Amino acid sequence: MRRTITCIKQPSISPSARPETGAVCFYRSLASGVRTDFRKKQFSNTAVSNSSDRNQGDVTVEDDRISRISSSIRVIPDFPKPGIMFHDITTMLLNPVAFKDTIDLFIERYKDKNISVVAGVEARGFIFGPPIALAIGAKFVPMRKPSKLPGAVISEEYSLEYGSDIMEMHVGAVEAGERTLVIDDLIATGGTLEAAIKLLERVGANIVECACVIELRNLKLRKCYKELDYGHKRKVNASIMGDMRYWKGGVNNFPRVPERMLLSWDAAQLVLVHHGKLTTLRERHDMHDADEMEHPSKVQKSALSLKEMTNKQLLQGNYQCSSTTNNC
Numbered sequence: 001m002r003r004t005i006t007c008i009k010q011p012s013i014s015p016s017a018r019p020e021t022g023a024v025c026f027y028r029s030l031a032s033g034v035r036t037d038f039r040k041k042q043f044s045n046t047a048v049s050n051s052s053d054r055n056q057g058d059v060t061v062e063d064d065r066i067s068r069i070s071s072s073i074r075v076i077p078d079f080p081k082p083g084i085m086f087h088d089i090t091t092m093l094l095n096p097v098a099f100k101d102t103i104d105l106f107i108e109r110y111k112d113k114n115i116s117v118v119a120g121v122e123a124r125g126f127i128f129g130p131p132i133a134l135a136i137g138a139k140f141v142p143m144r145k146p147s148k149l150p151g152a153v154i155s156e157e158y159s160l161e162y163g164s165d166i167m168e169m170h171v172g173a174v175e176a177g178e179r180t181l182v183i184d185d186l187i188a189t190g191g192t193l194e195a196a197i198k199l200l201e202r203v204g205a206n207i208v209e210c211a212c213v214i215e216l217r218n219l220k221l222r223k224c225y226k227e228l229d230y231g232h233k234r235k236v237n238a239s240i241m242g243d244m245r246y247w248k249g250g251v252n253n254f255p256r257v258p259e260r261m262l263l264s265w266d267a268a269q270l271v272l273v274h275h276g277k278l279t280t281l282r283e284r285h286d287m288h289d290a291d292e293m294e295h296p297s298k299v300q301k302s303a304l305s306l307k308e309m310t311n312k313q314l315l316q317g318n319y320q321c322s323s324t325t326n327n328c
């Protein structure tokens with residue numbers, strides 16, 4: 001059934017404790033018919049590198065399950081620090097229907113993609129990752145906080161919305177070339193997933209996608225979205241324009257650039273992984289509307305302008321995305 005409401009009730013929070021409008025709200029956007037439409041269109045003629053990677057799970061975006069999931073997640077203001085709107089998935093876990101719906105959505109999306117590794121990020125990725133791994137016949141690899149794993153590890157330091165941390169993975173848990181799905185509950189700045197991606201790519205994993213239940217807005221990554229939001233602001237990151245150029249002809253071009261997709265269920269955008277950095281494309285359906293795109297020559301400012309890139313560089317993905325480095 002199509003969702004038409006624009007805001008749904010947030011359970012378990014007193015009215016005074018509810019977040020301000022414009023604060024993070026995965027469920028708000030999920031419940032919006034407009035954004036649901038985006039998403040439908042977004043994936044209707046787009047996918048990833050080959051037909052087996054097509055997003056069967058995406059049909060579920062108009063499913064009632066989405067609203068059940070979203071309404072089961074509560075937001076606690078000022079936790080763990082003042083100013084943080086904490087998205088608490090434990091209330092979803094109390095609701096077996098919503099929890100199962102969430103897991104099912106992931107399973108539907110990933111079951112036929114020949115994924116052999118589900119990497120879950122401690123701690124909340126450990127909740128969603130294992131049932132998905134079991135259902136799709138993959139092994140589960142924990143990406144842990146420091147000094148928790150007993151064997152030889154590789155480590156990555158990363159920064160968070162409210163601090164910094166180190167992530168570790170057992171050496172030998174993932175072999176080079178293994179098709180890997182990274183699971184977490186939530187993407188805020190993207191730092192955690194970026195660390196997971198870096199670790200996995202260091203051992204040669206082939207990251208198919210990263211997927212989260214919740215995407216937060218208005219954080220560091222969201223600034224990147226704005227920068228890249230060519231559909232509305234006409235402010236385009238040149239390297240993304242480069243990517244679009246190759247995607248424009250359809251998904252068959254996708255393997256020619258070394259990005260991976262990251263999807264949060266809320267997403268009207270994808271987050272792309274490029275050489276261990278996250279970058280985003282908002283409202284991906286725009287990507288296919290070449291007429292609406294600004295010509296690269298009109299891109300006013302970016303750390304690396306399209307003009308400076310050779311075709312070879314673009315094809316090899318041999319460039320940095322400014323919006324994921326110093327600018328946001």
Ligand SMILES: O=P(O)(O)OC[C@H]1O[C@H](OP(=O)(O)OP(=O)(O)O)[C@H](O)[C@@H]1O
Binds near residue numbers: 122
């Ligand atoms: O996109 P980011 O800004 O990196 O933030 C997202 C991460 O933050 C939270 O974990 P946290 O580090 O709080 O650990 P926890 O799951 O152990 O509580 C969340 O579960 C994600 O892993």
Ligand SMILES: Nc1ncnc2[nH]cnc12
Binds near residue numbers: 086088160162186
């Ligand atoms: N606002 C938030 N809510 C829950 N988990 C988070 N991890 C990082 N930011 C978070």
